[in-house]
Amino acid sequence: MTSFAELEAMRAGARNAVRICMRTTASDRVAVISDRRSSPIARLLVEEASNVGAVSESLQLESFGKRPIRALPEAMRSALLSFRPTVTFFTAASQPGEVAFRMGLIVFLTRDLHVRHGHMVGITPEIMREGMAVDYNLVAKVTRAVYERVRVAQRIQATSADGTNLTAHFDPALRWVPSPGIYHRQGEWGNLPDGETYTCPASVDGVLAARVVGDYFSEKYGYLKDRPLLVTLKESRLVDVDGPEPLRSQFLDYVHSAENGDRVGEFAIGTNIGLKRLIGNMLQDEKYPGIHIAFGDPYPAETGARWASSVHVDLVSPETTIDVDGDIIMRDGEFNFDVIQLECD
Numbered sequence: 076m077t078s079f080a081e082l083e084a085m086r087a088g089a090r091n092a093v094r095i096c097m098r099t100t101a102s103d104r105v106a107v108i109s110d111r112r113s114s115p116i117a118r119l120l121v122e123e124a125s126n127v128g129a130v131s132e133s134l135q136l137e138s139f140g141k142r143p144i145r146a147l148p149e150a151m152r153s154a155l156l157s158f159r160p161t162v163t164f165f166t167a168a169s170q171p172g173e174v175a176f177r178m179g180l181i182v183f184l185t186r187d188l189h190v191r192h193g194h195m196v197g198i199t200p201e202i203m204r205e206g207m208a209v210d211y212n213l214v215a216k217v218t219r220a221v222y223e224r225v226r227v228a229q230r231i232q233a234t235s236a237d238g239t240n241l242t243a244h245f246d247p248a249l250r251w252v253p254s255p256g257i258y259h260r261q262g263e264w265g266n267l268p269d270g271e272t273y274t275c276p277a278s279v280d281g282v283l284a285a286r287v288v289g290d291y292f293s294e295k296y297g298y299l300k301d302r303p304l305l306v307t308l309k310e311s312r313l314v315d316v317d318g319p320e321p322l323r324s325q326f327l328d329y330v331h332s333a334e335n336g337d338r339v340g341e342f343a344i345g346t347n348i349g350l351k352r353l354i355g356n357m358l359q360d361e362k363y364p365g366i367h368i369a370f371g372d373p374y375p376a377e378t379g380a381r382w383a384s385s386v387h388v389d390l391v392s393p394e395t396t397i398d399v400d401g402d403i404i405m406r407d408g409e410f411n412f413d414v415i416q417l418e419c420d
Contacts, residue, residue, distance in 0.1 A: 101128030209349025241281030270347025297355030
C-alpha cells in the first residue's frame with residue numbers, strides 16, 4: 076500500500092512532468108495513454124494537468140486491443156484525432172513485440188498531431204519518486220553542455236572497471252540529439268525521466284559490460300548485480316555475448332529476430348546527475364551518468380541514419396570513464412566540469 080509520503084513524492088514527479096518538462100498551461104489539451112498497471116500514475120498526470128486548467132483525457136491500451144499491440148489501432152488513432160491533444164504522455168509497460176507500435180505512435184503524435192510528448196514507457200512509482208523528481212533545469216544544462224562537446228566528436232573511448240572497453244567513431248553527417256527533459260515546442264518529444272544525448276555511431280568496436288538490458292528485459296531481470304552481460308562488437312555488429320543464462324540466449328534471440336537487430340543503432344551518454352543509483356529499469360537507468368548503446372533502430376528521423384530496424388534494445392554501462400578526442404569528460408561516472416562547462420544563468 077502506498078504511504079502518504081510516497082504518494083506526495085509521486086505527485087511531485089507528476090508536477091515536474093506536467094509543469095516543468097512539458098510546460099502545460101490552461102490552453103493545452105492533455106492525453107495520457109496508459110495500461111491497467113500504470114493507471115495510478117496516469118491518474119496523477121491527469122489530475123496535475125487539470126490543476127493547471129488543461130482539458131485532459133486518459134486512454135487505456137487494453138481498451139483498444141489485446142496485448143502485445145503491434146501497430147497503432149485505428150480506434151486509438153480516431154480517438155486521438157477527435158480529442159486533438161497538444162500534450163501527450165505514454166505510461167504503459169513494455170511488452171515483447173510492441174516496439175514498432177510505440178515508434179509508430181510517436182511519429183503519429185509528433186508529426187501528425189504535432190504534440191509535445193513525454194514517453195514514459197515502463198514508468199513505476201519508484202521512478203516517479205526518483206527520476207521524475209530531480210531538478211530538470213539543471214539536467215537540461217548538463218545535457219546541453221555535454222551535447223556541445225560531443226556533437227563534433229570524431230572518436231569516443233569508454234572504459235569501466237566492469238569490463239567495458241570500446242571505441243566509437245562518428246560520421247559528421249549523423250546528428251547528435253540532446254534529450255534534456257524540457258519539451259516546450261510543439262512536435263518535440265523525449266523519454267521521461269530524461270537526461271541524455273545520443274546519436275547513431277559510424278562504428279563501434281570493443282566490449283561493453285551491461286548492468287541493465289532494455290526493452291522487456293529490464294522488467295524481467297532488473298539490475299544485473301552479480302554478473303554483467305558482456306557484448307563484443309566489431310564494426311557495430313554483435314559478434315559475441317557472455318553472461319548469465321537464460322538472459323544471454325534470450326538476448327541473442329531478440330537481436331536476431333529482425334533485420335539490423337544485431338547492429339548498434341545508438342550511442343549515448345547519460346546526463347541526469349540527479350540519479351544516484353541504478354534501479355534495474357531502463358527508462359530511468361539509461362539516463363544515469365555513463366554510456367549506453369542500443370542494438371536495432373537508430374531513430375533515423377532524429378539522427379539522420381539511413382537504415383532502420385523493428386527492434387531496439389539498450390544496454391547500460393555505469394561508472395565509465397569517457398574520453399572524447401583526447402579530453403576526459405567523465406571519470407568513473409563523474410563528469411569533469413572543467414572540460415564540460417555549464418551555462419550560467
